[in-house]
Amino acid sequence: MTSNKIWKLLSREQVYDGSPYIKISKDTIELPNGKIIDDYHRIEVNNAVMLLIENKEKELLVYNEYRHGLGEVSYTFPAGGIENNESLEEAAKREVMEELGYEFRFCKLLKKYVVSGSYMFSELSMLSIKNISKVSAPKSIDIENPEIMWLSKESVKKGLLGDKFKGLTYATAALVWMLYNEEK
Numbered sequence: 258m259t260s261n262k263i264w265k266l267l268s269r270e271q272v273y274d275g276s277p278y279i280k281i282s283k284d285t286i287e288l289p290n291g292k293i294i295d296d297y298h299r300i301e302v303n304n305a306v307m308l309l310i311e312n313k314e315k316e317l318l319v320y321n322e323y324r325h326g327l328g329e330v331s332y333t334f335p336a337g338g339i340e341n342n343e344s345l346e347e348a349a350k351r352e353v354m355e356e357l358g359y360e361f362r363f364c365k366l367l368k369k370y371v372v373s374g375s376y377m378f379s380e381l382s383m384l385s386i387k388n389i390s391k392v393s394a395p396k397s398i399d400i401e402n403p404e405i406m407w408l409s410k411e412s413v414k415k416g417l418l419g420d421k422f423k424g425l426t427y428a429t430a431a432l433v434w435m436l437y438n439e440e441k
């Protein structure tokens with residue numbers, strides 16, 4: 258039944274190469290009813306990890322930072338692109354060390370989503386990080402220069418309800434963290 262819903266890719270032309278960060282293509286596709294669409298766009302960025310870092314008090318590390326795409330300050334999380342065929346855990350280790358100077362002993366994939374089903378965009382893997390320890394100063398400070406906060410579950414909930422998480426991926430990650438940390 259679903260095979261009659263699959264679109265057929267007839268051609269793909271890259272129209273912008275902003276490697277290694279972004280590529281934009283224009284696809285020509287055939288719909289199941291035979292109609293041809295000659296300008297369907299595809300946006301690709303590197304697959305990435307979003308890190309849901311929890312301390313011993315079961316608080317979540319949240320950044321409060323300016324995000325240029327939003328044009329305002331938002332609650333976010335440490336995150337970064339997966340480089341050079343890294344595993345999810347390798348990317349997480351690199352990002353945690355680069356951004357925070359931490360090491361961890363627990364890393365678990367909670368959820369993986371494609372950021373946009375219409376345009377592809379990227380896969381975003383949300384990882385639970387626990388048993389952290391500070392081992393050095395951050396290797397580099399993000400250009401957003403985030404303020405680091407540790408929020409309780411109740412404070413994360415208030416942030417969600419109070420529209421502090423401006424980006425959908427950040428709000429989704431906060432909700433995923435809350436769901437996976439429900440009292441049993």
